[in-house]
Amino acid sequence: xxxxxxxxxxxxxxxxxxxxxxxxxxxxxxxxxxxxxxxxxxxxxxxxxxxxxxxxxxxxxxxxxxxxxxxxxxxxxxxxxxxxxxxxxxxxxxxxxxxxxxxxxxxxxxxxxxxxxxxxxxxxxxxxxxxxxxxxxxxxxxxxxxxxxxxxxxxxxxxxxxxxxxxxxxxxxxxxxxxxxxxxxxxxxxxxxxxxxxxxxxxxxxxxxxxxxxxxxxxxxxxxxxxxxxxxxxxxxxxxxxxxxxxxxxxxxxxxxxxxxxxxxxxxxxxxxxxxxxxxxxxxxxxxxxxxxxxxxxxxxxxxxx
Amino acid sequence: xxxxxxxxxxxxxxxxxxxxxxxxxxxxxxxxxxxxxxxxxxxxxxxxxxxxxxxxxxxxxxxxxxxxxxxxxxxxxxxxxxxxxxxxxxxxxxxxxxxxxxxxxxxxxxxxxxxxxxxxxxxxxxxxxxxxxxxxxxxxxxxxxxxxxxxxxxxxxxxxxxxxxxxxxxxxxxxxxxxxxxxxxxxxxxxxxxxxxxxxxxxxxxxxxxxxxxxxxxxxxxxx
Ligand SMILES: Nc1ncnc2c1ncn2[C@@H]1O[C@H](COP(=O)(O)OP(=O)(O)O)[C@@H](O)[C@H]1O
Ligand SMILES: [Mg+2]
Numbered sequence: 001x002x003x004x005x006x007x008x009x010x011x012x013x014x015x016x017x018x019x020x021x022x023x024x025x026x027x028x029x030x031x032x033x034x035x036x037x038x039x040x041x042x043x044x045x046x047x048x049x050x051x052x053x054x055x056x057x058x059x060x061x062x063x064x065x066x067x068x069x070x071x072x073x074x075x076x077x078x079x080x081x082x083x084x085x086x087x088x089x090x091x092x093x094x095x096x097x098x099x100x101x102x103x104x105x106x107x108x109x110x111x112x113x114x115x116x117x118x119x120x121x122x123x124x125x126x127x128x129x130x131x132x133x134x135x136x137x138x139x140x141x142x143x144x145x146x147x148x149x150x151x152x153x154x155x156x157x158x159x160x161x162x163x164x165x166x167x168x169x170x171x172x173x174x175x176x177x178x179x180x181x182x183x184x185x186x187x188x189x190x191x192x193x194x195x196x197x198x199x200x201x202x203x204x205x206x207x208x209x210x211x212x213x214x215x216x217x218x219x220x221x222x223x224x225x226x227x228x229x230x231x232x233x234x235x236x237x238x239x240x241x242x243x244x245x246x247x248x249x250x251x252x253x254x255x256x257x258x259x260x261x262x263x264x265x266x267x268x269x270x271x272x273x274x275x276x277x278x279x280x281x282x283x284x285x286x287x288x289x290x291x292x293x294x295x296x297x298x299x300x301x302x303x304x305x306x
Numbered sequence: 307x308x309x310x311x312x313x314x315x316x317x318x319x320x321x322x323x324x325x326x327x328x329x330x331x332x333x334x335x336x337x338x339x340x341x342x343x344x345x346x347x348x349x350x351x352x353x354x355x356x357x358x359x360x361x362x363x364x365x366x367x368x369x370x371x372x373x374x375x376x377x378x379x380x381x382x383x384x385x386x387x388x389x390x391x392x393x394x395x396x397x398x399x400x401x402x403x404x405x406x407x408x409x410x411x412x413x414x415x416x417x418x419x420x421x422x423x424x425x426x427x428x429x430x431x432x433x434x435x436x437x438x439x440x441x442x443x444x445x446x447x448x449x450x451x452x453x454x455x456x457x458x459x460x461x462x463x464x465x466x467x468x469x470x471x472x473x474x475x476x477x478x479x480x481x482x483x484x485x486x487x488x489x490x491x492x493x494x495x496x497x498x499x500x501x502x503x504x505x506x507x508x509x510x511x512x513x514x515x516x517x518x519x520x521x522x523x524x525x526x527x528x529x530x
Contacts, residue, residue: 022411028399215395218357219454220385221412222378302377306357 026216027209027229033201034237040197041241041286042248048190049249049279053256055183056275062176073137073146075104079159081130087157088133094152095137100144107134143170191289194238198290202234202297213305227298231291238290242283250279307331307462307493308354310523312363315346315353323349325362325521331495333461336488336511338504339497340526341518347497348392350523351464354495355387356380385413388455390465394447396439403435406453413458422457429453429483445476452483462493469503477503485510 075095079087088106095104107115109127112134137144146164153160206213216226308331316322323346331337331354339347352358353365356372365372367383375383396405406425407417426432429449439447448468455463465484469477481496481503488494488511498504507513517526 022404022407023414025400025404026397026408026411028397212397215397216408216412217381218355218384218389218391218395219409219412220381220458222381225412225414 023225024229024232026226027205027212027233030205030208033205033208034233037198037201037234037237037290038241038244040194040201041238041290042245044190044194044197045242045245045282045286046249046252048187048282048285049246049253051183051186051190052278052282053253053275055180055187056278058176058180058183062173062180065173065176073139073144073162073164075135075137075153076132076161076163077135077157077159078132078161079157083159084133087159088135090157091135091153091160094149094156095135098144098149098152100140100142101137102140103138105136105138107136191285194286195289195293198234198238198293199297202230202294203301205234206230206297206301210301210305213301217305223299223302226302227295230298231294234294235287235291239283239287242286246279246282249282250276253279307333307368309366310353310360310363311366313353313360313365314362314521315349315358316361322361322521324353324518324523327363327523329516329523329525331462331493333493334488334491335493336485336513337495337516338507338513339495339516339518339523340499340501340504343499345518346521347499347518348466350518351389351466351495351497354464355384355389385409385458386460386462388458388460388463390448390451390455390463390468392466392470394439394451396447396450398439401436401438402431402442402450405439406450406457408454409458415458425453425457428486445472445480448472448476448480449483452480456487456492460492463487463495465494465496467498467500468496469498469500474502478506481507482510 075091077084077088077091092104092106095101112131113122115134116131146162150162153162213226310327310329313327314322314325316324327350339350341347349358353360353372354367356367356375359365359372367375368386370379370383372380397408400408403422403426404411407422410417423432426435429452431446431450431453434442434446434450439450442450448471452465452468455465463484468480468484472480477500484494484496485507496503504513504515515526516523518524
């Protein structure tokens, strides 16, 4: 009987899973359910890390593509100098009555100068050059019908060309958003499976230790003492398993191919920056789930013990 | 400490086993409870420590009706009663010392090493402190059960057939231990069907005799 003493000893005795304190030893070790819980927590945490990485990556992808989409279309008006203003005005009128167009804005001379500066320097006399006019089109959520718009532009302003190179990403944004939603659903399912498995394992351990629980009650143990003996174990096992599974999951995610910065389309599954902190929630969540599941299972069993 | 008022008990689906119990176990008393096997002695003891609840009338533990107690209240009352169970009720994965100190462990109380050593010496189990219960003889188990029953210094000790599976010499020894406890001021109730044990006690203690007959617990006379 050498219970640890001193503040460190007291702290250690309060830590879940210390097998050498008398209070922790009242429940005999149960090899199989213990291994089952550790394994399940590890496997579920591994999957949870992937689900989180998937949700974050899909979210980033959707955001990035969405941002690109909202300024996805440009209309370029090239025409002889005496017609260009009339055609530009005609294009703007057409856009005003086109469903799916949120805003249309003509780039002013300063912006034109900014766009050309990389090639011609900042002193360019933009006003004097026969440059095309550029109109930036911002779409609303549903987007516009590009073919319809082209036909109307051809009729009203023959010098206008619709450039909607980024619009083909629209379905991809929807797909990325769906992928994020599915990842979050997967995360919830993973949590439920872990809770169910811990409940089953705790229930099995409680049933296997019916006689132990009976004896503890007979010598005057309160329910919370008996419950704590089981809760301590299952929480510690879930935490240990989850830490291992999370680390393995993070390692596996780190090995995933990373997307090159210029290939925005193929944003990799990898986590970046503060996103690495999210998976650290997994072990805490696993421990909390195991804690709650075991408490509920213990309360249910104890109610039937006089 | 324990009071029965018009109390009775019947197992679900069976006819009442005990009925019309009116008696009290006062502090410092020494009782034998006797009756043939199956008469309800163990059942009576279970009513005394709240494992069973009277199906008629009322039982009070330390002044509180059992039906008014919640589960923690029952647990608290049990920590004030030392019970030697018929089948000892040990945890086989713990050592004898850990079993004996179990009531302290569950109460979160420290183990006084000196008192523990004295107690183990008193029941003659010093050499078996680290043994597991299944490794012990019947008499050793009974003495360990007695040590566990008294480790919290309870005011009442209930012993269910404590001499049930030990030889006569050991039975007398256990009786002496229980008489010792009574001399220290503790109330003792021994359930037994062994009339020889009751006769053997006469020279040591003035015990009152309770007998289960016709589903009633009656004070028996001196006819033994
Ligand atoms: N849990 C139980 N359920 C139903 N009947 C029981 C139960 N325990 C004991 N009995 C019955 O109650 C009677 C008294 O049992 P018990 O109190 O153990 O007697 P004793 O200790 O005097 O031998 C017996 O007939 C027994 O079969
Ligand atoms: Mg009996």
